[in-house]
Amino acid sequence: QVQLVETGGGLVQAGGSLRLSCVVSGLTFSTFAMGWFRQGPGKEREFVSTISWSGGITDAADSVKGRFTISRDNAKNTVYLQMNSLKSEDTAVYYCAAVHASYKTIATTASEYTYWGQGTQVTVSS
Numbered sequence: 001q002v003q004l005v006e007t008g009g010g011l012v013q014a015g016g017s018l019r020l021s022c023v024v025s026g027l028t029f030s031t032f033a034m035g036w037f038r039q040g041p042g043k044e045r046e047f048v049s050t051i052s053w054s055g056g057i058t059d060a061a062d063s064v065k066g067r068f069t070i071s072r073d074n075a076k077n078t079v080y081l082q083m084n085s086l087k088s089e090d091t092a093v094y095y096c097a098a099v100h101a102s103y104k105t106i107a108t109t110a111s112e113y114t115y116w117g118q119g120t121q122v123t124v125s126s
Helices: none
Strands: 003-007 010-013 018-025 032-039 046-051 058-060 068-073 078-083 092-100 120-125
Touching (some): 003 092, 018 032, 018 092, 018 120, 032 068, 032 078, 046 078
Parallel strands (some): 010 120
Antiparallel strands (some): 003 018, 018 078, 032 046, 032 092, 092 120
């Protein structure tokens, strides 16, 4: 009964900030790399950011570097995505995903992930 539940989405004005959370249950969270993906209207799912099991290694898409920060709290089984300086093009459904660290230290492709959340809508008005 693995579950990944995203929260924190909503409507925000351009230039604003939002923090997404993904609470994971049913697996040993600290042994999994985590990632965030998004899918905007009329677009394919795209990579946003990823973080290693310990939090020591991260990567992010060029479109969000300098604006978004991924982090995790293994004691709370939670991965976060802090989104600053939001733009209208950030509007999308945001998904969190998990893959065991024995397979991938970090991962930037959706097909590399094993578990997925249902997503949370982020809408940036302009």
